[in-house]
Amino acid sequence: MSQTGIPYIFMRGGTSRGPYFRRDNLPEDRETLAEVLIAALGSGHDLNIDGIGGGAAVTTKVAMLSRSDDDWADVDYYFAQVSVEEKLVDFKPTCGNILSGVGPAAIEMGLVTPGDDETEIRILAVNTGARVVARVNTPGGKLSYDGGVEIAGVPGSSAPVQLTFMGVVGSATGEFLPTGTLRDEIHGVEVTCMDVAMPVVLARASDFGLTGYETVVELDDNRAFFERMEAVRLQAGENMGMGDVTKSVTPKFAILAPSRDGGTIAARYFMPWKTHPSMAVTGAQCIASCALTPGTVADGMLDRPSESPAEVVLEHASGAIEVLVDFSSNGDFTLNAAGLVRTARKLADGKVYVPRSVWAGVEVDA
Incomplete structure (x- = not known):
């Protein structure tokens, strides 16, 4: 067995796209994690020809989900921006478009049990500490991607994902105006x-x-x-x-x-x-x-x-x-909260494979 298979869901979230993983299916240490994501996405080539990236920054994004230990949150969302042409991974930012798919993906992964008609999911964006409430359509207790909401940059229509962002001021620097001035x-x-x-x-x-x-x-x-x-x-x-x-x-x-x-x-x-x-x-x-x-x-x-x-x-x-x-x-x-409506859609699921020389942490069928 020369490759390691890692379970994933491939989703469009808003106007971005990428693999959504359970965090516990990936290596714990950040250095190995970065190498795994580089291999999985095919980073280092303008077409990402040896991975599942799409050759653009909006299609080389990664979401990693887990049940949250936070008293407020249901799900922890850990984001990674994988570079297209350079073998680099940036764990500093978060991504709100990819976050649009976190609620549906959490239900798909069994991290959240859907309610009737609509399911409210409290998400902690661990990169920045932002708290986000996502409301996802679950008619009859089942996740639905069908709907009439259109967003610019995505063809067709899908079910709405309502997002309310809180605690986002000073997300990276701790300050609304990091230089201390308006200009x-x-x-x-x-x-x-x-x-x-x-x-x-x-x-x-x-x-x-x-x-x-x-x-x-x-x-x-x-x-x-x-x-x-x-x-x-x-x-x-x-x-x-x-x-x-x-x-x-x-x-x-x-x-x-x-x-x-x-x-x-x-x-x-x-x-x-x-x-x-x-x-x-x-x-x-x-x-x-x-x-x-x-x-x-x-x-x-x-x-x-x-x-x-x-x-x-x-x-x-x-x-x-x-x-x-x-x-x-x-x-x-003073910003109290910001709300947006986005859409998301599951595109594929299964396993994405990386060389076992990169990581040998998961048993696979050859």
């Missing part, structure tokens, strides 16, 4: 460095000579922009107390522009070395918070809602995403 100037670009669900460096598209309405292809082809953006991101990472972020996918980067299709504000989001084809759920919460906070780089781009909760509609490269923000504004903006 900083880095390499001649004015930015807002904010940490809500995901640490993000936000700038005006116009400051890079962009409209903010460019397509994904147009942005990815603009290497001069990426070089300038990365220089700003690296310095921002240091300013935010995150150290050397050269090989880390955080902080992420976003550019903003006034809306043009009836939304609240237009945004393009970066992962960070490629343009996101749509919008990250975690990034959307940070961008929405930036839009609602007076004094940020979003000033002048929108008419800010004054009453809470407020629906913030972010126009992105594939359409739009709505974030329902519960906030307080007594002088300073």
Whole structure:
């Protein structure tokens, strides 16, 4: 037996996709775990030809689930971002799109017993400490993926997965504004460095000579922009107390522009070395918070809602995403919770195989 088989469920969560594992079916130590995920996804090749990755950052994501020991949570969700072209795994961030599939996957794995009609699942995102309540359709006590909800970036429709995020302020740095100010100037670009669900460096598209309405292809082809953006991101990472972020996918980067299709504000989001084809759920919460906070780089781009909760509609490269923000504004903006509706679908299940030279922890049938 030259290979190790690891049980998994292959799922689309929101606008991302990847394998969902039970944490106890994987190695405990992080170094071996990283090697297993690199082998399973085929990291190190632009097509991930020797693994089940899809050749894009949104299709090389991994969810690892377990029953939670936390008094509040039902399920622990441990996330890993596996690189496409480099043999790297980043365990620092979380992913809200992949989180969309955690509730259904937990039921599929037997970690949660479905209720009648709808099942509420309390999820602890262990990478960041965020607490998320997912509501999943379970008519007659059975999980259903069928429904009429459509989300931008995904063809067709599926059952809704309602997500409510709590405890996401300062998720990575411990601070809403990690640099201590609403605006900083880095390499001649004015930015807002904010940490809500995901640490993000936000700038005006116009400051890079962009409209903010460019397509994904147009942005990815603009290497001069990426070089300038990365220089700003690296310095921002240091300013935010995150150290050397050269090989880390955080902080992420976003550019903003006034809306043009009836939304609240237009945004393009970066992962960070490629343009996101749509919008990250975690990034959307940070961008929405930036839009609602007076004094940020979003000033002048929108008419800010004054009453809470407020629906913030972010126009992105594939359409739009709505974030329902519960906030307080007594002088300073305070985020209480953010809600989004996503969808998820089970695509396959079985075992994914890695060489036993990488890990020999599971008995398999040859």
